Amino acid sequence: MSVGKLVGELTQQQLKSLLDYNPATGRFVWTKNSSKHGRIAGQVGNGYRVIELYGRSYTAHRLAWLYVYGVLPPLLDHINGNPDDNRIANLRPATRSQNAANSRKSEANTSGYKGVSRSGDGWVAQVKCGSRKHRSRRYASPEAAHAKYVEEATKHFGEFACDGERPAPTLRKRKLGPYHPVRLRLGNDHPMVTPLYADQKDWDLRGMNHRTKMKIGGILRREKEGKALIERALQRVATEQQKKDRYKRGLLTRIRKSQQEDE
Numbered sequence: 001m002s003v004g005k006l007v008g009e010l011t012q013q014q015l016k017s018l019l020d021y022n023p024a025t026g027r028f029v030w031t032k033n034s035s036k037h038g039r040i041a042g043q044v045g046n047g048y049r050v051i052e053l054y055g056r057s058y059t060a061h062r063l064a065w066l067y068v069y070g071v072l073p074p075l076l077d078h079i080n081g082n083p084d085d086n087r088i089a090n091l092r093p094a095t096r097s098q099n100a101a102n103s104r105k106s107e108a109n110t111s112g113y114k115g116v117s118r119s120g121d122g123w124v125a126q127v128k129c130g131s132r133k134h135r136s137r138r139y140a141s142p143e144a145a146h147a148k149y150v151e152e153a154t155k156h157f158g159e160f161a162c163d164g165e166r167p168a169p170t171l172r173k174r175k176l177g178p179y180h181p182v183r184l185r186l187g188n189d190h191p192m193v194t195p196l197y198a199d200q201k202d203w204d205l206r207g208m209n210h211r212t213k214m215k216i217g218g219i220l221r222r223e224k225e226g227k228a229l230i231e232r233a234l235q236r237v238a239t240e241q242q243k244k245d246r247y248k249r250g251l252l253t254r255i256r257k258s259q260q261e262d263e
Helices: 012-018 060-069 096-101 142-160 210-262
Strands: 019-022 027-030 043-045 048-053 056-059 076-078 091-093 116-119 122-129 132-135
Touching: 012 019, 012 048, 012 060, 019 060, 027 060, 048 060, 056 060, 060 076, 060 091, 096 122, 096 142, 116 142, 122 142
Parallel strands: none
Antiparallel strands: 019 027, 043 048, 048 056, 076 091, 116 122, 122 132
């Protein structure tokens, strides 16, 4: 929610005037000074909860730290790796290297182990600390290289070290329904979003406002037009094939007649 225009940095007093924070759950709720009084604040995008205040967007975990300690930290780390778990006990200040060390393995990982990559006919472990990269010798198996990675990560990052086997956080999956035909929770290009345009055939338009009816009508009309276009294309193909078949039969008939006349 945007209230007026913010001059300078957001303060703890300004934050508390609009939001109530529960340290045990990590949730923000709008206060009486907001038109959204009583509702949970923010929306989740890419796993992080974002709250708009005074025309600016803030991540909920940074606001939680400001609410409790009175300062906006440059970078915070989620201890359990869940970016929407904003309990104050799950947050700690960190450098970029420490934050990366506490991350799970990348979805693009091809070795199956965090920090391990193929090198020739073997496997190597690599730990990045700041601008320096620490690369191990070559190992015969990815398991051995990963054990070396865990050892080096613990040596350089201590409690921030993570073996990468942490499960991905569960994002709530919001499907499209008749009353929200185009509004997505995580963005149109997010892999967790599954539109129901193809499955939602019998939408009940009663009780909807005109704008929603027009949106749904446009979706259904485009779907119908697309089906009709495909059917016409298939009919043209079938017609062309029938013409070719008739031509072939006529040609064979003429050939037989000419052979009979020659005999």
